[in-house]
Amino acid sequence: MSEPDNSILSPTVANVLDEYLAALTSDKDVDDEAAKRLDAVLRSGKVPKPEDIDAALYPPPKGEGS
Known part of the structure; x- marks a missing residue:
């Protein structure tokens, strides 16, 4: 699966979603x-x-x- 295109998201939102995904996958x-x-x-x-x-x-x- 390819990486999502983060260009439509602000860097802050992209960072929050990165951390959220990391938390979900570690659960x-x-x-x-x-x-x-x-x-x-x-x-x-x-x-x-x-x-x-x-x-x-x-x-x-x-x-x-x-």
Whole structure:
């Protein structure tokens, strides 16, 4: 997976998201893939909708599409 384009984010916001991702991935109770999906949503440059956050954290099981 390629690095997100941080150019749309201020350096401060990018640093906060970097630290947040590091905290999430170091937490054994948080799935690393879910943390990466959430990070991508947060770095998109738009205010995420609750359903976008839910989809990042809880994707449908394999074999189920939406």
